[in-house]
Amino acid sequence: GAGVSQSPSNKVTEKGKDVELRCDPISGHTALYWYRQSLGQGLEFLIYFQGNSAPDKSGLPSDRFSAERTGGSVSTLTIQRTQQEDSAVYLCASRYSSANTGELFFGEGSRLTVL
Amino acid sequence: GNSVTQMEGPVTLSEEAFLTINCTYTATGYPSLFWYVQYPGEGLQLLLKATKADDKGSNKGFEATYRKETTSFHLEKGSVQVSDSAVYFCALSSYSSGNTPLVFGKGTRLSVIA
Numbered sequence: 734g735a736g737v738s739q740s741p742s743n744k745v746t747e748k749g750k751d752v753e754l755r756c757d758p759i760s761g762h763t764a765l766y767w768y769r770q771s772l773g774q775g776l777e778f779l780i781y782f783q784g785n786s787a788p789d790k791s792g793l794p795s796d797r798f799s800a801e802r803t804g805g806s807v808s809t810l811t812i813q814r815t816q817q818e819d820s821a822v823y824l825c826a827s828r829y830s831s832a833n834t835g836e837l838f839f840g841e842g843s844r845l846t847v848l
Numbered sequence: 849g850n851s852v853t854q855m856e857g858p859v860t861l862s863e864e865a866f867l868t869i870n871c872t873y874t875a876t877g878y879p880s881l882f883w884y885v886q887y888p889g890e891g892l893q894l895l896l897k898a899t900k901a902d903d904k905g906s907n908k909g910f911e912a913t914y915r916k917e918t919t920s921f922h923l924e925k926g927s928v929q930v931s932d933s934a935v936y937f938c939a940l941s942s943y944s945s946g947n948t949p950l951v952f953g954k955g956t957r958l959s960v961i962a
Contacts, residue, residue: 736891768952775953775954776952789949836894836897839891
């Protein structure tokens with residue numbers, strides 16, 4: 734596609750349920766990033782993929798969070814046993830290379846609400 | 849570690865007013881600096897960037913100069929429009945840390961009124 738695509742755009746779930754958020758990056762982009770945007774907290778880095786490997790998982794807030802990327806393309810962020818504090822907008826971004834000057838292209842995000 | 853501090857909002861301006869959003873950073877090595885903008889209902893998009901000291905990034909009438917001596921990258925626009933209403937994020941990427949993801953400030957919400 735022309736841009737980074739994320740789904741679902743909105744997800745409402747009950748506390749304790751598992752959720753999966755999907756990101757389809759721009760074709761050919763090797764680097765993929767997940768961020769979380771909470772009200773008043775700015776953007777919090779979660780995890781980064783170069784190809785299918787994740788050299789930096791330091792931002793995952795707990796072991797309930799995991800992510801994978803297959804075929805160097807689509808990535809899935811999974812949150813198990815969701816808690817109310819997981820409510821946020823989850824943003825995915827990709828870029829062509831890992832060079833630090835490369836622009837990150839963001840999707841529109843997946844808004845997660847945990848009741 | 850790397851960090852970005854930007855002025856807290858919200859900022860409310862009248863149309864055609866001058867805009868400054870302050871941004872300072874702490875980083876190891878020689879970071880690249882960015883301003884991203886998030887318009888209502890849209891994803892973040894790059895507004896401008898600067899990759900070395902004294903570089904000036906500019907786009908859509910916005911400017912920011914990479915000041916190494918003051919570790920700053922303030923965003924300015926001479927005459928804002930209603931369509932500039934958005935949330936603005938300052939960010940850095942530090943080459944010395946390898947494939948470090950962008951580190952963002954908390955964002956500054958700008959509202960421009962006619």
